[in-house]
Amino acid sequence: MHVHLHVHPKEFLFLDPAKQFALVGQHISMIRQLPGKAASPIVIYVERNLGFEAGEFGFVFLYTLWLTFPTEHHKRALEHIPGVSFYLDQKASRVGVLTTEAIKHAMVQLVVVMLQERRIHIHKPLVSKDEKGLLLRFREQLEVYSYQFKIGSNTFQRDRVVLSGKVGGMKDDIAIAFQLACYFTNLETQRAGVLG
Numbered sequence: 428m429h430v431h432l433h434v435h436p437k438e439f440l441f442l443d444p445a446k447q448f449a450l451v452g453q454h455i456s457m458i459r460q461l462p463g464k465a466a467s468p469i470v471i472y473v474e475r476n477l478g479f480e481a482g483e484f485g486f487v488f489l490y491t492l493w494l495t496f497p498t499e500h501h502k503r504a505l506e507h508i509p510g511v512s513f514y515l516d517q518k519a520s521r522v523g524v525l526t527t528e529a530i531k532h533a534m535v536q537l538v539v540v541m542l543q544e545r546r547i548h549i550h551k552p553l554v555s556k557d558e559k560g561l562l563l564r565f566r567e568q569l570e571v572y573s574y575q576f577k578i579g580s581n582t583f584q585r586d587r588v589v590l591s592g593k594v595g596g597m598k599d600d601i602a603i604a605f606q607l608a609c610y611f612t613n614l615e616t617q618r619a620g621v622l623g
Contacts, residue, residue, distance in 0.1 A: 448504035456506060457554045472514040472611055473501045473523035474603075514611070523610060531590045534606035541609055542605075561601075568592050568602040 433582045459465050502513050502522050524530075541547050555561045572592035579586050592599030 451505060452508060454554055455511065466510065467581050468510045468512065470512050470514055471501060472607070473504060474607060475523045526607065528589065530610070534610040535590055537613060538606050538609050547609065565601045568597070568599050572595055572599055572602040
């Protein structure tokens, strides 16, 4: 499997959802202008997590788009675009994917294997307003993203191990989007193989 990543974190940081959705539409249009991609179906995966954090964004070229914002808003704003569909979590009967610590651990394990097997390729040109800056931030975030030990703040909280790249004020949005894209693209490829 080849996963081609397009991530645009700074470009999505709008307080106005309409601006974010318009930018997503522009990026889909830019992807479809690439050679051989004009009629490509695009599946949008909206991340939902227990912390209601809104920050992981990315495009993946098995035509997967990652966004975070309330999931219903994405669907209403973007479902009119031809060839665009949304991932539906069958267990929750909701649009989007739930990221838990267990899924984060599974994502890291899969990405490590895929990198070792050279199964991940970054598509160029990237669909980004700042290709060089994006690649630099992507590399920096992957270098820092790791297991971190968090000590409980009181006697009633447990110590725990978490995956994060939020060290010294850094962000991990690109690293998370990359892992989400690899994990769920792989999962859906496996499901299609079983069903097909």
